[in-house]
Amino acid sequence: MNHVKALLIKGIMTLAILYLILSLGFGISFINVLIITLVLGAISYILGDLYILPKKTNMVATMADLGVTFVVVWLLGIALTGMEAATMAEVAAISAIVIAIGEYLFHFYILRKDLGANKRLKASSSH
Template sequence: MEHVKALAIKGIMTLIVLYVILSLGFGISFINTLILTVVLGAVSYLLGDLYILPKTNNMIATMADLGVTFIIVWILGTVLTGMGLGTMIWEAAISAVAIAIGEYFFHSYISKKPLGANKRLRASYSH
């Protein structure tokens, strides 16, 4: 149940940020923003939140999320929208920075939850 709650929080945060930047700011369709949100949420939750964060620290996991966001929004965004890589790079960079800021706070939240490998991380914070 904790995973569902964490994914819901992450998904809502990501959708709002990407909608404001990509849809409102750059005119990318809502459906493309939604697809990017789902793909990005799944990849970054598994990689950044459940794998990297428990083994390192918040800043390293946040930087990993920044990189993952940039790559996914840049490459998948280019495929979905038909924009050139050179054009989509700005949307990806702005999105990556904004998502990374949110991820920093999200990591603080999930570090306190019993989510798989985070159980060990949570135990280390309580000492």
């Protein structure tokens, strides 16, 4: 049940951020934002939140999330919208930076709930 709650929190945060940036800022349709959110959420939750975060620091996991967000938004954005690669890279960079800020804060929740792969609570060493 804790994973469901965490995924809902992450999904709502990611959808809100991507909607503001991609839809309102760059005119990308809501359905495409939703698809990007679902793919990004699945990849980054497993890789960043459950695998990297428990083994490293919050900052390392946040940087991994930043990279994953950039790649997913950039590649899916190109595939779904046909937007020029350079323009989509700019959109993806903005999205990745804002989502990384949210992920940094979200990681404290993950650590507090002890949801990671090796179940180590590292909140005190997560700067």
